[in-house]
Amino acid sequence: MAFGDDKQSGVSGGVTAVTSTVGNGVGGLLGTVGGVVGAAGRGVGETVTGVTGSYGKPVGDALYSLGDGVEGGTRKIARGVEDAGKGKKTW
Numbered sequence: 001m002a003f004g005d006d007k008q009s010g011v012s013g014g015v016t017a018v019t020s021t022v023g024n025g026v027g028g029l030l031g032t033v034g035g036v037v038g039a040a041g042r043g044v045g046e047t048v049t050g051v052t053g054s055y056g057k058p059v060g061d062a063l064y065s066l067g068d069g070v071e072g073g074t075r076k077i078a079r080g081v082e083d084a085g086k087g088k089k090t091w
Helices: 012-052 057-085
Strands: none
Touching: 012 057
């Protein structure tokens, strides 16, 4: 490949590499946090349902669903951050 054929050379290529690295790091961190919060919410929800039986089932189910929602939402945000770091359109 001849010099100058690279579409992402020089400063532009360097900026893209840095933003991609930062985007991947932040996206990975968000994914991890979302996974931990989601798992904790589901665990607490199951515990509440298990301890209280049918009386606490609505609260336990709500906590379980909240954990799933947080995890799914942060997963989408993390993917968007990673894509933005790579210069991809996120919408």
